[in-house]
Amino acid sequence: MSLLVLTMGLFSLGLYGVLTRRDLVAVLASIEVMLGAATLLLVGLAAAGTPAGPSEGAVEATGVMIIVLAAAEAAIGLALVISVAKRFKTTRVDDLAEVKG
Amino acid sequence: MEQLLSYGWTTVALPLAVAVVVALTGRLTGRLTPYVAAVAPAWVLLYGAVALSSAIDAPGVLASGRTTWLAEAGLSVGWAVDGLTALMLVVVGLVAMLVMVFSAGYMAGESGLARYFAALSLFTASMSLLVVADGFVGLFIGWELVGVCSYLLIGFWFTKPAAAKAAVKAFLTTRVGDVGMLLALALLWREVGDLSYEAVFAAAGGIAPGVLTAASLLLLVGAIGKSAQFPLQIWLPDAMEGPTPVSALIHAATMVAAGVFLIARTWPLFSLSADALAVTLAIGGFTAVAAAAAAIAQRDIKKVLAYSTISQLGFMFAALGAGAWEAAVFHLVTHAAFKALLFLASGSVIHGSGTQDLYEMGGLMRSMPVTGVTWLLGAGALAGVAPLAGFFSKDEVLHAAWSADPAWAVVLFVASAFTAFYTARTTRLAFFGEYRGSGHPHEGGLDMRAPLLVLGAGAALLGFFGGPIAELAGGHHGELDLTVAAVSSVIALVGLAAGWVSARGATAPRDEAPYARALEWGAAGWKADAAVDSLLVRPVNALSRVLDARVDRGVVDRLAEGSAVLARRLGSGLAALQSGDAQWYAIMTGAGAVALLALVAYLGRGL
Amino acid sequence: MTVASLIFILLGAVATIGAVMTVFARDVTRMAIGLGTFLVAVAGFFVYWGATFLGVAQLFVYVGGVLVLVLFAIMLVHRNPEGSPHLETRHDVSALAVAGGLFIMVVMALRDDVPASVDQGISSGPQELAEAFLGPMLTHFEIGGVLLLAVLVAVVVIVGGEER
Numbered sequence: 001m002s003l004l005v006l007t008m009g010l011f012s013l014g015l016y017g018v019l020t021r022r023d024l025v026a027v028l029a030s031i032e033v034m035l036g037a038a039t040l041l042l043v044g045l046a047a048a049g050t051p052a053g054p055s056e057g058a059v060e061a062t063g064v065m066i067i068v069l070a071a072a073e074a075a076i077g078l079a080l081v082i083s084v085a086k087r088f089k090t091t092r093v094d095d096l097a098e099v100k101g
Numbered sequence: 102m103e104q105l106l107s108y109g110w111t112t113v114a115l116p117l118a119v120a121v122v123v124a125l126t127g128r129l130t131g132r133l134t135p136y137v138a139a140v141a142p143a144w145v146l147l148y149g150a151v152a153l154s155s156a157i158d159a160p161g162v163l164a165s166g167r168t169t170w171l172a173e174a175g176l177s178v179g180w181a182v183d184g185l186t187a188l189m190l191v192v193v194g195l196v197a198m199l200v201m202v203f204s205a206g207y208m209a210g211e212s213g214l215a216r217y218f219a220a221l222s223l224f225t226a227s228m229s230l231l232v233v234a235d236g237f238v239g240l241f242i243g244w245e246l247v248g249v250c251s252y253l254l255i256g257f258w259f260t261k262p263a264a265a266k267a268a269v270k271a272f273l274t275t276r277v278g279d280v281g282m283l284l285a286l287a288l289l290w291r292e293v294g295d296l297s298y299e300a301v302f303a304a305a306g307g308i309a310p311g312v313l314t315a316a317s318l319l320l321l322v323g324a325i326g327k328s329a330q331f332p333l334q335i336w337l338p339d340a341m342e343g344p345t346p347v348s349a350l351i352h353a354a355t356m357v358a359a360g361v362f363l364i365a366r367t368w369p370l371f372s373l374s375a376d377a378l379a380v381t382l383a384i385g386g387f388t389a390v391a392a393a394a395a396a397i398a399q400r401d402i403k404k405v406l407a408y409s410t411i412s413q414l415g416f417m418f419a420a421l422g423a424g425a426w427e428a429a430v431f432h433l434v435t436h437a438a439f440k441a442l443l444f445l446a447s448g449s450v451i452h453g454s455g456t457q458d459l460y461e462m463g464g465l466m467r468s469m470p471v472t473g474v475t476w477l478l479g480a481g482a483l484a485g486v487a488p489l490a491g492f493f494s495k496d497e498v499l500h501a502a503w504s505a506d507p508a509w510a511v512v513l514f515v516a517s518a519f520t521a522f523y524t525a526r527t528t529r530l531a532f533f534g535e536y537r538g539s540g541h542p543h544e545g546g547l548d549m550r551a552p553l554l555v556l557g558a559g560a561a562l563l564g565f566f567g568g569p570i571a572e573l574a575g576g577h578h579g580e581l582d583l584t585v586a587a588v589s590s591v592i593a594l595v596g597l598a599a600g601w602v603s604a605r606g607a608t609a610p611r612d613e614a615p616y617a618r619a620l621e622w623g624a625a626g627w628k629a630d631a632a633v634d635s636l637l638v639r640p641v642n643a644l645s646r647v648l649d650a651r652v653d654r655g656v657v658d659r660l661a662e663g664s665a666v667l668a669r670r671l672g673s674g675l676a677a678l679q680s681g682d683a684q685w686y687a688i689m690t691g692a693g694a695v696a697l698l699a700l701v702a703y704l705g706r707g708l
Numbered sequence: 709m710t711v712a713s714l715i716f717i718l719l720g721a722v723a724t725i726g727a728v729m730t731v732f733a734r735d736v737t738r739m740a741i742g743l744g745t746f747l748v749a750v751a752g753f754f755v756y757w758g759a760t761f762l763g764v765a766q767l768f769v770y771v772g773g774v775l776v777l778v779l780f781a782i783m784l785v786h787r788n789p790e791g792s793p794h795l796e797t798r799h800d801v802s803a804l805a806v807a808g809g810l811f812i813m814v815v816m817a818l819r820d821d822v823p824a825s826v827d828q829g830i831s832s833g834p835q836e837l838a839e840a841f842l843g844p845m846l847t848h849f850e851i852g853g854v855l856l857l858a859v860l861v862a863v864v865v866i867v868g869g870e871e872r
Contacts, residue, residue, distance in 0.1 A: 004815055004822045006720045010727050010746075012811040017731035019688050019803035022796040025736070025781055027684075029743050032774060033727050036750045040723075047757035047830050048823040057836025061845050063754070063762045064837070067769050068852045072859040074774045078781040079866040085784070097681045688802050695809035702817060 003044045010037035024081045024091040028074065035070045039063055105151050106164040109180045109233055112148050112190060116141035116226035120219045127215020135205035135548075138218035139198050142225045146194025152187035156573055160184060165235055176296055178242070181235035184573035185430070189232040189362060192437045193355050197225045199552035200350040203445050206549035207346055207452055217257060221350070224250035228355050232362065236297035237286050240363070244282070244327070247356045248275050254351060255343035267339035274336040278326015285319030288312060302369040313370070317377035320367060321384075328360030328414045331388045335629050337411055341403040345448035348403060353410050353444050354437035361417045361433050365426045365574065372424065382422025382502070386509040386516075389415030391627060393519035397526065397600075398624040401457045402447045405527050409483065410440055412516060416498050419513055425501030427576035432494035434570055435563050439482035439491055442556035446476040449549055450531060454542040459530040461538040468542040471550045473532050475557035480528050482560040484521040485593045492590075493564035493581070499589055500582040514592055521596025522603070529604035715756060723749035734795055736782050743778065747771045758830045761837055 014037060017030030046059040085091050119141040127134050155163055160183075167179030182190075201221060208214060227250055231243030249272075256268030290296050292312055293304045305313070324330075329337035340352050351357070364371050364381070371377060389412045396408035413436050420429035449472040450465060451457055466473035482491035495517065502510035536542065544550065571577060625631070678689070726749055729742025747770045754763035841849045 001819060001822055004818055008811050008814050012807040013727045013731050016803055016807040019684050020797050020800055022798055026795050029730050029739055033730050033746060040750055040753055043754060043757060043759055056830040056832040057840040060759045060762050060832045060837050061840035064765055065848050065852055067765055071769050071773055072855050074777055075859050075863050078777050079863040081781055082784055083866050688806050691806035695806055695813055698813040
């Protein structure tokens with residue numbers, strides 16, 4: 001139970017950040033928080049010995065896959081942020097919301 | 102000849118067809134138009150005469166026919182000819198034909214004659230429908246149609262504001278009566294289920310007294326409207342704005358008589374309600390005397406005749422109320438003859454002398470002898486001078502009234518006195534003495550004189566046909582009551598003398614004269630119009646102003662505008678959702694997801 | 709209080725502090741530090757639970773890779789002569805409601821399925837990992853490789869392409 005609360009709390013924190021932060025990079029950072037929290041829950045459940053689950057090796061492998069995905073996403077995301085910053089000279093979400101085309 | 106009778110529906114169809122033809126070709130036929138149109142009433146007259154001759158021997162329905170339209174609902178339309186119908190057809194046909202011939206001379210040179218004669222033909226068709234109908238549905242259709250024709254013809258010179266207003270006034274006032282009639286029909290339909298005369302009269306005995314009285318009174322309301330009785334009499338004097346031949350046909354002989362016809366026709370029903378009869382007697386009596394008094398004060402010759410008509414119709418209503426419907430029908434027939442005659446003669450006077458004001462006439466007997474003599478015949482009949490027609494029919498009415506309710510009989514005697522008074526006064530002012538006008542009075546052409554002569558004969562001789570007329574109507578004929586005859590003759594002579602004397606000065610009464618105020622009131626029809634104005638017109642106008650401001654602008658417009666405002670606000674509110682802000686979209690998505698989760702949880706495991 | 713729960717609380721606290729700093733810090737540098745703290749705490753959890761390889765991978769890739777990436781991005785993007793730029797948060801009741809709502813919903817959905825204590829840990833090492841990757845998760849493994857390749861190319865295209 002405490003695992004659940006902790007993990008979901010971290011996840012919700014990250015979610016709040018994604019929804020609320022005014023700078024693109026900050027949003028990306030919050031996404032990383034969400035991913036981390038989710039992975040934590042996954043592995044934690046396995047560690048808690050939840051029955052009828054996948055083998056422990058599979059759990060760890062899944063965790064590795066999540067990390068791979070997170071890395072890929074961060075790379076692309078940050079590449080996009082740099083590209084946007086070069087083009088529109090700002091990474092402020094409010095300013096970018098007005099952008100057309 | 103008898104074979105002819107089975108074509109009763111042609112009395113309606115032919116005039117209708119003629120109306121259409123005249124409307125379309127009137128421009129082309131020019132001076133022949135009146136004679137083309139006259140075919141319609143001529144046919145009605147012919148048919149009526151044939152029916153009349155058959156009906157004298159055989160009482161009851163001579164011929165009939167019925168359509169199946171709405172038959173299951175009890176609303177079928179059909180026709181049936183009996184003695185009463187035949188009588189009415191003859192009256193309508195003859196007077197309409199004479200009026201059309203007269204109009205050929207009177208209306209010569211007017212524009213819009215195609216419209217005029219088409220409307221007259223349509224009127225003939227409508228009046229035929231009204232009298233040949235075998236049930237209330239046909240009657241009502243004809244009833245409404247004659248109202249329409251009256252509107253069209255009163256407002257013939259529609260560019261004249263007074264005429265247009267008079268037409269509307271006539272239509273609306275009779276409409277008020279028609280509402281009552283419609284309610285009566287609804288009531289009867291609910292009670293009996295079938296609106297044919299056969300069915301209703303057969304069931305009349307079984308209808309509850311209250312319902313019966315209500316239906317009868319409502320029918321009376323309709324009759325009051327059409328026959329210009331109190332309190333719906335205000336339209337008839339104004340209707341004089343129409344051409345005089347129209348006044349002769351519609352507002353003297355036929356349409357206004359439809360009210361009397363209605364009650365006569367529905368007698369098997371109407372007579373069962375003593376209350377309705379009492380009301381009819383009261384209204385007839387009151388109207389007779391009040392209108393006759395007003396007639397005394399008029400200076401327009403047509404207005405005199407208009408009030409006279411209202412008064413004479415009052416006599417007929419009184420006769421009905423007294424239970425003597427045969428007397429009412431008899432007087433209807435004689436009145437049709439002499440009143441049409443008087444109107445046409447006045448038309449001749451107007452045409453010849455160029456004025457309607459009695460104080461600008463005088464000595465017309467010398468310049469228009471034919472008109473003058475025939476006028477005398479009509480006037481005598483109106484005043485009840487023996488042996489002219491009016492004497493006999495009025496005698497019967499007075500006799501019936503005396504038997505029913507002496508008090509009202511006295512009222513009618515007073516009305517007779519007034520009648521004689523205004524008749525003599527008008528006659529002297531117009532036809533005798535020195536000519537006071539500025540024109541060159543002359544007689545009209547043959548087309549104007551011939552009808553006068555025909556009607557003059559009728560006014561003189563019809564009185565002797567009281568017996569056959571009563572039998573045709575389906576009732577019995579009372580013998581001449583010598584007491585009543587004597588009294589009424591004395592009253593007539595006194596009234597005539599008084600009226601004659603009053604016209605001696607041949608000038609309008611001075612303003613300071615003691616009776617000037619009364620005259621002024623009488624001239625205005627006892628201020629009936631003013632009463633209607635303050636009782637009805639002003640409050641309705643005020644109410645509509647209030648409603649306009651408060652309801653129409655305040656509520657309805659606000660609602661309409663409000664919905665526009667609401668739509669706008671809703672729109673701009675919703676537009677805020679489309680802000681282009683990705684995080685806001687994400688919030689919305691998240692909210693949706695949470696809501697779905699909650700829903701699933703609630704429906705599923707019950708958290 | 710057992711040692712296990714103490715460690716749990718400790719690591720949890722560190723992770724939380726790191727997350728809070730990431731989400732709420734006004735200063736970019738603080739945010740970066742917070743993110744780093746969080747990621748290290750997560751790695752600590754993995755190791756504590758016995759998923760050693762995972763913990764190490766977390767440190768290498770996340771902290772050493774992703775975090776560094778973020779720092780580089782910050783440096784490239786936020787060229788502000790007045791020092792570290794100001795990060796704002798638009799606090800929003802609806803966002804709070806959504807985040808809070810999600811928290812509540814998931815916790816309530818899963819609370820019966822989560823065992824009380826997290827003491828057992830897993831015993832997994834490279835051996836088991838290899839058996840998984842080359843066994844049931846072979847597809848994942850291969851696709852992961854392709855994905856990384858694609859990302860490599862994409863990044864070059866996105867960032868470098870315009871300068872030609």
